[in-house]
Amino acid sequence: MLSIEFLLSLLLTAGTAELSGRVVDSDDQPVAGAIVVVSTAKPRVGPATTCPSCYRDCTKRTTTDENGAFSITDLSDQLLFSLAAGGSGYQGQVSEHFDPQQNPEIKFELEPLQQAEKIEVLRGRVVDLDGTPIAGAQVRPHTIFRNNGTGSGSDRSVTPLTLTDEDGVFEMSVGDHIEWMDLRINASAYAPAQTRWARSEDQKLEISLGSGAGLRGKLVFRGQPVVGVEVGLVQKNRMMGSIVTPQELFTDQEGTFSFDQLPPELEYTVYTHTGQAASAVLPLSLIKAPRHGERADLGEIPAVQPRRLEVTVTTSDGTPIPKDSYVYIGRQYGWRGSQLPLEQKSTSKVSILDAAPELYQVALRTKGYEVLETQPKLNVDLNQSYTVDASRESSVVFILRPTGN
The missing domain is CATH 2.60.40.1120 (Carboxypeptidase-like, regulatory domain)
Known part of the structure; x- marks a missing residue:
């Protein structure tokens, strides 16, 4: 590589x-x-x-x-x-x-911007930290809140994407029922940014982008580089209004990974993805990014031996598991987990071979069935995700019963 x-x-x-x-x-x-x-x-x-x-x-x-x-x-x-x-x-x-x-x-x-009654054209400008216009920046609505109290990621009256011109100026249609929007801005060579426009505020919409921060590290296992493993990174804080920019890339032939153009001075989790049968894995690690224009060199990062996490799903009445059923295995502060399809049999087993020694959340999607019990007994949250400790080889069983729906 x-x-x-x-x-x-x-x-x-x-x-x-x-x-x-x-x-x-x-x-x-x-x-x-x-x-x-x-x-x-x-x-x-x-x-x-x-x-x-x-x-x-x-x-x-x-x-x-x-x-x-x-x-x-x-x-x-x-x-x-x-x-x-x-x-x-x-x-x-x-x-x-x-x-x-x-x-x-x-x-x-x-397509032209919408021109209609009750729709106005919002204008703004994207510049760098020195105030120089940035041409070709992409501006998208990320979260939209309406005056009827509802919110979503899109609205028919709002332009889904617009680009800045040579003067850094952009235009987008906005319906008069829109109270506020979080706008996401992306431009090559700059860290993405997010800003809120609110109808109630008489503000000049000028958005500044910086070059972003960098994180670099080298994965090693038993003194050797970990080559060709997919590493993920995402902000720890993913509450509404916070910018979330997950990234994924592979380590090179020296075991090195490098994330650049990151929103600066935020806490990130770095980890190896499951489902790639990696020979060594990195548990979720919390790292704070430096300031714009700076790169943090994390040096050699020790990877660990992967664990096997096996999930068995069985129906209590012996009927086949419904079509399109699956098990999802993820982590609280990770971004992307593993979605594993279940066979249409009364009992189906799935597993990941590259779990890190930490806690995982396991969720089932089986239409017409609910979890009757687990073996061993597992803690479950309000989202019906079950916590499994993968600090050692783990095997759990989910017994399902029909809901009658």
């Missing part, structure tokens, strides 16, 4: 490629002056050892000509790219990943 340093040097010396296409409106008419940016990238071959927006090419952007045409050149031919496009008076759009070697026909069809 390539190290981060070698990968970066490869990107600087690899043959160059190009992506080109057109930006049109909903009537298939060209949109001149639209901004097109490289949003994210991923390796053509092999797992990612750096974050999707941390590649050099993710800082590249262009604008369309009078025919709506664009071209982004000098791209690495070792990567696949996702693009984003937007323009004044239009909603933004993000593409799938394109392979430059395939010469794809790229076409963005931008």
Whole structure:
């Protein structure tokens, strides 16, 4: 597996490629002056050892000509790219990943911002810490609260995505029934940020982004690097209103992982994911990120021997477990757990082979059944998640009974 340093040097010396296409409106008419940016990238071959927006090419952007045409050149031919496009008076759009070697026909069809009674256009600006405009930043509503007391992640009256122009300015439609919104802002080479707009506040909506913080470490087990293991990172505080930016990447051939462009001075949990049959694992570890522009070097981090966690599910009446049933195994401060499908038999066993020696939450999704008892007896919370101690090899049994529904 390539190290981060070698990968970066490869990107600087690899043959160059190009992506080109057109930006049109909903009537298939060209949109001149639209901004097109490289949003994210991923390796053509092999797992990612750096974050999707941390590649050099993710800082590249262009604008369309009078025919709506664009071209982004000098791209690495070792990567696949996702693009984003937007323009004044239009909603933004993000593409799938394109392979430059395939010469794809790229076409963005931008929808106009809503213009209707009871809908206004909200304007704001995104700048860096020195006040310089950031072009091509992506602005999305994350949480929306209405004047009827309801909230959600979207609303028909609110623009789902918009991009900043060369002056860092963005526009989005907002219905007059929206009381407040948490906006999430992402821009390549910057840490994502979140800010709240409230109708009741007469505020200038200017959002500042910094370069973010970095965390770097090296996983070792019995004196050897742990290679090719997926490491996860997420904020510990995930309450409403807090920014949550989970990341996942793989250790390189030296066992090194490096998370960059993180919202600074927050507490994060770092851990290895389950379900990858890792030869060594990292339990949930709490780490505080440094300030903007700084990287914390965690040095060598000792990994531990993985444990097996087995779950047996059986029905009390001997009937087959329903179709699409599964067991979910996760951790309180982790982000992504393992979802394990159950066979349609009266008894089904699933397991993970790379549990860390810590507490896990196990939940069942079995339509028409509920848990009658567990063996051994387990503590259960209000969300019907059962706590299992994986500090040693663990095997638990769930006995189900039909609910009659």
